[in-house]
Amino acid sequence: MLEISNLVKRYGQDEPVLKGLDLAVDGNSVVAIVGASGAGKSTMLRCINRLVEPTSGSIRLNGTELVNLRHRDLRRARRKIGMVFQGFNLIDRLTVMENVLAGRLGYVSLFQAVSRRYPQEDIERAFVLMERVGIAHYANKRADELSGGERQRVGVVRALMQEPEVLLADEPTASLDPRTSEQIMVLLQSLASELSLPVLINIHNVAQARSYTDRIVGLRHGTMIFDGAPADFDKEALDAIYGGIESPEDEAIPPQAGPGKRESEVRHDST
Amino acid sequence: MTRPDTGEGTTPRTWRKPPFIANPLLRYGLLAVVAVYLVWALGTLPFNWERIGEGLPRAARIFGGGFPPSFSRFDLLLTGFTESLQIAILATLLGVLLSIPFAVMAARNVAPLPVYLLGRAVIIVSRSFHPVIVAILFVAAVGFGPLAGILTLTLYSIGFVGKLLAEEIEEIDWGQVEAMRATGAGYLATLYYAVFPQILPRQVGLSMYQLDSNLRASAVVGIVGAGGIGSTLMNAFGRYDYDFAFAILLVIIAVILVSEGVSGWVRKKIW
DSSP states (O other): EEEEEEEEEOOOOOOOOOEEEEEEOTTTTTTEEEEEETSSHHHHHHHHHTHHHHHHSEEETTTTEOOOOHHHHHHHHTTEEEOTTTTTOOOTSSSSHHHGGGGTTTSSSSHHHHHTTTHHHHHHHHHHHHHHTEEEGGGBBBBBGOHHHHHHHHHHHHHHHTOOOOEEEETTTTSHHHHHHHHHHHHHHHHHHTTTOOEEEEEEEHHHHHHHHHHHEEEEEEEEEEEEGGGOHHHHHHHHHTTTSSHHHHHSOOHHHHHHHHHHHHHHHHH | OOOOOOTTTSSSOOOOOSSSSSHHHHHHHHHHHHHHHHHHHHHHHHHOHHHHHHHHHHHHHHHHHSSSOOOHHHHHHHHHHHHHHHHHHHHHHHHHHHHHHHHHHHHHSOOOHHHHHHHHHHHHHHHHSSSHHHHHHHHHHOOOSSHHHHHHHHHHHHHHHHHHHHHHTSOEEEEEEHHHHHTOHHHHHHHIIIIIHHHHHHHHHHHHHHHHHHHHHHEEEEEEEESHHHHHHHHHHTOOOHHHHHHHHEEEEEEHHHHHHHHHHHHHHOO
């Protein structure tokens, strides 16, 4: 159970990025957070695991208050919060296995981490999870040799290695091609129910948010203006979130429309 | 494609490269300043043409004495070089190892401000003197011999490698650091996983370069008494053994060439 109440984040003396946000997520629900760039989606997610320091408000994970944790307590709390990034953020020069095991860094000692002597059950867990997402045969490959979709799978497995109680995904599909991004969304959705894990996904693709999540939260200028089932997320809600911002339809059109548009541009260039 | 019809019948258009300095006043002003300076410097520096004239035959005598170079005291040459090599390798190892903590301290993105200032101060101090001056100080402190040379070149390596490494750390991909923090990893584990793999290629390259440069410098600091081939060379000059001195110089050139080739090859391989 993740409970956010009256969350405010302000950088310096500027207008707050988040203006008193309230959100409660429980069980194994997959929640999509949509909103235009700059609406505060990423800031909100990063406040939860304190990669960004909230200015005020409260964030509770299964009863533990996260906002004023420090040092050791903060690191212990972060172990319970898995995060998947837009740019994957893998350690490029290390192997897939080392990247996956890095998810255990909050649990093992520095000596174990540096000498790569991870406990047997961690290695076993790593193989099980890698097999689940289909990357086990890459265990000893360097992370930068993988394709985008495969790298994001490594990112997901790394987050799951933490045995998290909540999973945060910051635009996990934005760097991927349409087909791969669908696969990653399916993966996140099914993992949420298999592991009964609440998942928060920041996402730009409204069509994907509608089809792969149980709940959509719409942010605009740091306040929540929509919270409901994907079925209720209609044209009106879309306009409220993206209204006045250039061409929100681009986000909503199905991927098939992409290549056609590009072809016409090429033709235009050659004349 | 047809030729564009503009330009036919009208005056031919010309083109010149725009001047390097756009402002003509500045352009010609700078030229004038350089000319005035050259006249002034050549006019006031105490060139004693008479003594230069006397010196030329002496130089010719020295070079004449150097031919043919004599390798008769080969064992002395070998001892000197072995010592130089030992000094260079030891100093590189020590310097490179010590440069890592100082580089971390001197990188603004991973060190808190007071630590950063300390790290920068160490690097600036060890960079502010030429190795020869440092060698004079160390010879005075610990006496003639290789120890002074090792200390000198270690300090020199810390300054050089530490500075470049710190800059490398400041330019790493921060996403990997965020990802490690998000797993609950501590400070040192984050350094080991997110920072060091990213600077590793640079570190190896710098170490090779530094070995190269320490080998060169070890010959120079030997001249002020810090051991190695430099001391042998100085003695040879002191005893007017120009043929032996010339042999030493030739071997120094050969060794530098070889070390440069090897370090270039290794750096290319490791990338």
